[in-house]
Amino acid sequence: MEFPYGQDPGAPIRSGIPEHGRIPKYYAAKVEIAALLEELGEGEVLPTERELALRFEVSRETLRQALRELILEGRLRRAGRGTVVAGPKMAQPLSLASYTEGVRDQGREPGRRLVSLDRFPCPPALAADLGLAVGDAVWHMERVLLADEERVGLESTYVAVERVPDLATDFNPDSSFYAYLHRSLDIGFGDADERLETVLATPREALLIGTPGALPMLLIHRLSRDTEGRPLERVRSLYRGDRFSFTTHLGRPAGG
Structure with missing residues (x-):
């Protein structure tokens, strides 16, 4: 052609x-x-x-x-x-596959570095997303995303303490959260809603990721549900625009 x-x-x-x-x-x-x-x-x-x-x-x-x-x-x-x-950008799939799987598929070694793990009363907007009552205990876990030890993103995960009560003691923050849920708690992911947009990193985010403040970032908001349809986690993932692209597969809708 x-x-x-x-x-x-x-x-x-x-x-x-x-x-x-x-x-x-x-x-x-x-x-x-x-x-x-x-x-x-x-x-x-x-x-x-x-x-x-x-x-x-x-x-x-x-x-x-x-x-x-x-x-x-x-x-x-x-x-x-x-x-x-520079080398080619990493092509991360827009799917329920974890960050770990996506980076390994590119032939690189994934990693994470814990910034903070806090427990706090759930505010109204987050409670509505996670199907909780206002004031219920939730975890907020923030981690720098790595690929071959290079800092490439920043991830914030919000999840009910009721669903993962021992997160602070049983989970290795350098590893995959999805794998932990599956192997240790027998929790599987059913589906998720995602929204993708471009933003500039805040001064704090740029410092954590190690980039200039003017560097465009790819921001993904995700609300995940388990196999029973219950809300499971709210995730905010920030990726370096110069190191990542995203891929997806599109199919014809039923009756289309």
Whole structure:
């Protein structure tokens, strides 16, 4: 199959060039640098800003704008005093599979680092989500998400203490919460509702994840239910936009 202007189906039409043909200097430099990244390969160090500015005949500020966009897109990353070619984004499925399963499917080692585990009286909005009475005890567990020890996200889980009374003592926070529910409590997941949006991290979130505050994040809100249809957990998962993409499978609805 041929694609418009000979482009790969995943690439922007006409490589992002407007119909009037006038290309911003920074964008022309960005295209040139992107081609250079393909030549260099993952993990290779980019030439200095001075070398690149001379090579592509642009000002240092124009070059920096091109580099900033490539960093935000996850195609470059800072490493010490230099800039290196980043690897491909992790493709996390939008499914009931856990974070652990999704990262392992990418050939990487998942991990988590506990930030806090607190118990508090359930407020009204959360009580409505979890099918609890206002004031019932709930857990809030916050963990930094890791992939090969790289910080890639932040996850907040809210669950009724009644459902998991020994969470503070029996659960290893470095491991999969879903696996713990299944193996230790015989609780299975039935279905979930999710909402995905783009946000900027708060200063606290950026510090925990180790990213600049201006880096776009992918935020997923999830309300999960068990196999009996009872609300089980409310989760807020924040992922680095430069390290993650999400996939799903779409089917034709019944009678469609």
